[in-house]
Every structure is written in C-alpha cells, then in structure tokens.
Amino acid sequence: MAEQRSGSEAPEAPAAPAAAPEASPAPEAAAATPAAQPTGLQPPEHWLEEHLSEDEADSTLGDNASSTASISSSILQYRTINGRTYHSDRGSNNYWGANDDQQNETLDIQHHVFTLLLGGKLHLAPLPEQVGKVLDLGTGTGLWAIDFGDQHPEADVIGTDLSPVQPAWVPPNVHFEIDDFTQDWTFAEESFDYIHARWLVGSVPDWDALMQQAYKTLKPGGWIEVFEFNGAFDSDDGSVTEKSAHGQWGYIFREGAKALGSKASFSVVKDELHKKAIEAAGFVKIQENHVKIPTSGWPKDPVLKEVGQFTRAALENDTEGTVGFMAVQLGWSKAEVAVYAAHMRKEIRNPAIHAYYAGCTVWAQKPLAG
C-alpha cells in the first residue's frame, strides 16, 4: 500500500507527488535528444566559460586540506584527493563522499533535514515500544543511531560504516563497527528486530543482495526501513535545465560511477530499486512514503521551506566534498570542480530555481512464520 504524506507535495506543483519527480524534464530524457552529447554531461571547461562574479568565484577556492598523515591503522589510511580525505581502500572503495569534518558536517545537517521530512520522527515502521536489537547500515556520523538509542534506551543499537567517523561519546546502548555491507554479513541470522538504512544511494551495487541479507538477519516479525534518494535534481516548472549546474549534477554522479566501473545506481527512487528488492526478498506489509527535498527555501509550505533552507546549508557547506570524487573520475581538475561548485551555489541562491531531489522511504515486515 502506498502512503503519501502532505509534506511530500511541492508547494507550487499541483502534480501527484509520487509521479512528479519523474514528470519534470529529467536529465535522462534530455540526454536522449539528438542535440545532446552522448551522455548529456557537459565538459568541465563549460563551467569556466559561464560567468561568475568575483565574490561567487572567491568563495569556492578556499583550501579544504586536512591531514591524517600521522594516523597509521589501515582503516585510518584515508585516500587524499584534492586535499580532501576519502575512506581507505579496504573493502568497497567506490563511496562518493569525503569523510572529513567538512563533509561530516553536511551529513549532520542532512540528518536534521531527513528528520524534519518525517515530521520529527526517526522511523515510519510501526515498531513496538520495546524495540530490541537495531542495525543502522552505512551509519555515517551516526546521528540517526545516537538519536534512536536516546529515544529507545532499552534497545541495543549498532551502526556500521566503512569509515570510523562516528563520535566516541555516545549513549551506552549504541555502538559502531567498521563493516562493508556489500560483503557477507557476519551478524547471526534472525538476530535483529529492526534494520534501518538511509541515504545509501550510489553505494549499493546490488539492492537485491543487500535486502536478502537484511531479511536473513532479521527475526521473524522484524522490520526493515530504507529511506532513499535520487542522486539528481528535478523541477516541476522547468527551472532546472539540462545544462544548468543542477541539471548536470546527476550526470556527474552517473558518469563518474561508470568511469569507476561501479554498479551502484544513483536513480534508486526513480527505478524503485529499494522497494523492488524489499519485495523480492520476501518482506510483507510493504509501505512507502515519497518526499521532495528542495535545494533552497523556495517552497511556500513552511515545513518544506525549512527543509530547503537546511538543504541549502548542507549543499553550500561542502559542494566539492559531495561531488568532487565523482568529477575527478571524469578527469576534472580541482579548479574545474571548484568552478562547477561555485555555479551550483549560485543557482542554489537563485529563488527562481525550484529544484528538488526525490526521496522515498520503504518499510516492511519479515513474515512472522517462515
């Protein structure tokens, strides 16, 4: 059964929310036109030719360098690209985001955004009051796990990630483990009551395999909940054009993934990958909730306006750390990434651009018997 929340509607878009993200002139559709380049991706020089005022350009060229040179454990041997750190080569090495303080701040702001979108809740699955054992896959800075642990002192919460970027001071019922969720899980079968995953877009090469492992690891009657997003921006009024910085964002991630040889999709919501995988794994009582996340405070609806203001803060806080790894896979220089990022920030500040990205939570239960 599909559920739509009122917050999911774009304020100036009368279209049905579930269909609307794909209804606007999506980059995929435009890429198929004869005039477009084979992929629709603009070369990095394109951004040098576009005008930026001195102020707009200056704000992009700060030195984000950080050093982990004195840390020697293999997990902490981060890769450094353009002065930014990325997780170690141990295990899966295709994750697109930096793992330094600047990008971690962006994750923390986004945690607030995602919570606002769920009306202040951390989950939509109808969990029992005493939750039991909880797993948060790809926990990032761990804020979801920490907040969940605070709200459920009786629960035992484990957050896993490739990068050890979680804080040390956490509630006693929360702990973190370094783990690659694309490998065989070592957790005992039927040992968890609730498995949560959020914002793994571009990190999951095989959603079916991931949901099968979750199914195996959940107790009968346990719940899975996956809150996912598209890695591309849309608009319902045509204000995001294919060649704009917003319009190019999706191409950079998609083409960057191709260049890496990664099978991880950036169209999780558009292609309903998490929902289909949850269905295929055998879960029942499947429900979904679609949202649109505006990239600035353009919506009239007060909740979505606030969501947009925080999303803008998250994007402006670290545009390079979010898009830089994938752009580098396409051969872009540090300066080219910085200029593209400046154009992105310029567009985010333009109230005439009504951009958003689509998100969808799917939650479901493992059958009680079997």
Ligand SMILES: C[S@@+](CC[C@H](N)C(=O)[O-])C[C@H]1O[C@@H](n2cnc3c(N)ncnc32)[C@H](O)[C@@H]1O
């Ligand atoms: C965009 S962040 C989202 C973090 C968190 N789930 C949230 O919603 O704030 C994605 C996280 O997934 C982690 N990740 C990516 N691939 C992974 C893998 N194969 N195994 C474990 N974690 C992974 C990254 O290190 C990163 O911290």
